[in-house]
Amino acid sequence: MSAAPDLQPAFRALADPTRRDILKRLSAREMTLAEITAHCDMTRAAVKKHLVVLQDGNLIQMRRSGRETLSSLNADALKPVVNWLTYFESFWDTHLGALHDTLSDLKDTELEDKE
Amino acid sequence: MSAAPDLQPAFRALADPTRRDILKRLSAREMTLAEITAHCDMTRAAVKKHLVVLQDGNLIQMRRSGRETLSSLNADALKPVVNWLTYFESFWDTHLGALHDTLSDLKDTELEDKE
């Protein structure tokens, strides 16, 4: 059996909106530092730091190709995070009398959330 | 339709292990500041600050009862967070050839995770 993952680096990495945005962009394709920076409204060095934090959380990998470094998403690392949160699923809606359908709520949120 | 929730305060609140621990404890029952502090190995004032951050993320509510304040979990506020993360579900296991059964992986993680 594998050891329990340390959730802290992943939760830490997810706590910044710039980093969450980078994750979404990397879900489309792997990108160079310059490409990511083009969307981030901050310097290359600042974006690089965010990438290191994401790497610490194991949420991305980086591979060198010639003079550029490609960052790619490691979505699997989100599984333990989702699992931690899923523990609370049984407490949803308790104070409202469980009138809402959880699945339809989730779908609504997905459509509305612009982040 | 409701407005898209701002995920930042919730992700921020979840980024600290003490706060995640408090959430787990509050899932059992509402607790006073003194009760929570008894488990936290830090001063009452420090725990109080964590409670305020959790409240900012809408993850808990506080109600005054006489001279004590009861904090209780608002698990519903985790739904948008889970939903944001669920977007990445379609990217799980992609680099491994999708050999793993996602559900069994989640179950394993749940059993192992001690946090």
Place this chain on the structure above:
DNA sequence: TAAATAGGATACCAAATGGAATCATTTTAG
């Protein structure tokens, strides 16, 4: 090979964060 590209590595800064200490306020127990 020389110049332009793409990153890495540091040093430095202001602001946010985690925590302790202290003092004030409200309730409840005698």
Place this chain on the structure above:
DNA sequence: CTAAAATGATTCCATTTGGTATCCTATTTA
């Protein structure tokens, strides 16, 4: 009524964090 209990509010401090500016190294490519 008075003291103890429970919390709130404020201040202060060290560390971390998000960012910029700079300098350095490795690749391309004209």
